[in-house]
Amino acid sequence: METMVLERMVGQYQNLIFSICYRIVGDYFEAQDLTQETFLAAYRNLGSFDGTNEKAWLTRIATNKCLDYQKQAARRLIPTEDASLHAITDSCSDGTSPPETHYIEKEVRQQLYQTCSSLKPPYNEIALEYFYQERSVEEIAKKHGKNKKTIQTQIYRARDLLRQHYRKEADAV
C-alpha cells in the first residue's frame, strides 16, 4: 500500500521536484539526489501529512533540502553574464513558442552529453548509454555481453565521476 503511494507520488511529481531542485542548485546530479531525498522525507512523514495540497508540501520539502545543501556546500548562485537567461517576452508575433522555450532542457542535455563523453573508457560509453540515452541496465548488459552486476558497478562509478566533473565546473564558475 505504502509502496503504491510512493510510486504514485514519484511518478506524478518527479519532474516538478527535479525542475525546482535543478533551478536552485544548478547541478544535474545533485538535483537528482535532492529530489530523491525529498521523496524519502515525504515518505517518512506521510503519517503527519494532512493530505491537502500535496504539490505545495513536496515543494516545501524540496526547497528545504536545497537550502540545507546550499548551506553545506556554500555555493554562490549569483549568475554571471553568460549564465543568465535572456528575458522571455510574452508577445510572440506568430503565436508560436519563443525560441528560448526548452532552452534549459537542451542545455542540460548538451552538458550531460559532453560530460559523459569526457569520461575515460569504459565509463564514457556506459555513461552515455545509461544517463544520456536512458537505456536500461538489461539492455546495456545485453549489448556489451556482460552481466548486470558488472554494468551496475560501472554505472555507479560513472555517476561518481560525473558528479566530480559537475562539481568542478560549478566551482569554476
Added chain:
Amino acid sequence: MRNTHITDAEWFRFWQQQLGEEEQTELLAHVCDCEWCSSKMADGIPREWQLTAPAYFKRETVQYVKERTRLQRFFDRRHLQLFTYSLKVGAAMAAALLLLLRIELPAASLPEPGSRENAWIESTVPGQDQQRFSITDFLNDKTSHINQTLNTFSSSFFHKEEINDEK
C-alpha cells in the same frame, strides 16, 4: 525573515536567475514556511524550466527510498538490541566491581562475637585480637571444608565397597 508573500515580479526575477544570493535565500526560506507561496512556486514554473527527469529516475528513487527505510528500521531494532545488551553487560560489570571492592572488610563491620553471623565466620582465634578478615579467605576455607567432606565421603564409600568385595 520576511513576512510578506512573494510578488509576481520577484518570482519572475527568480526564474530569470536575476536575484542575488541573499535575496534568493530569503525567498526560498519563505517558501519553506508558506503554503501559499510554495503552491505558487509549484504552479508557476515557466515552461523553459520544466525539465523531465530521466527514464531511470523513478525506478532508482523508489528503490532508494525502500532501501533507506529498511535500513532505518534495521538500525532502530539493532539499537534496541544493543541497548539491552549493554544494560546487561553493565549490570554484570557493576556486580563484579562491587564484589572486588568489598574484599577488604574493616574490623568494625564484623558481627559481634556470639552472634548468628559469627558462627559462619571463624575469623577470630581465641585469645587473640580480632584480625582483619577476607571474604576470599572465607570462601577458600569453605571450599576446602566442602572438598574435605567430599573426600571423606568418597573414601568411606570405596572402603565399604572393598569390604563387600572381600566378603
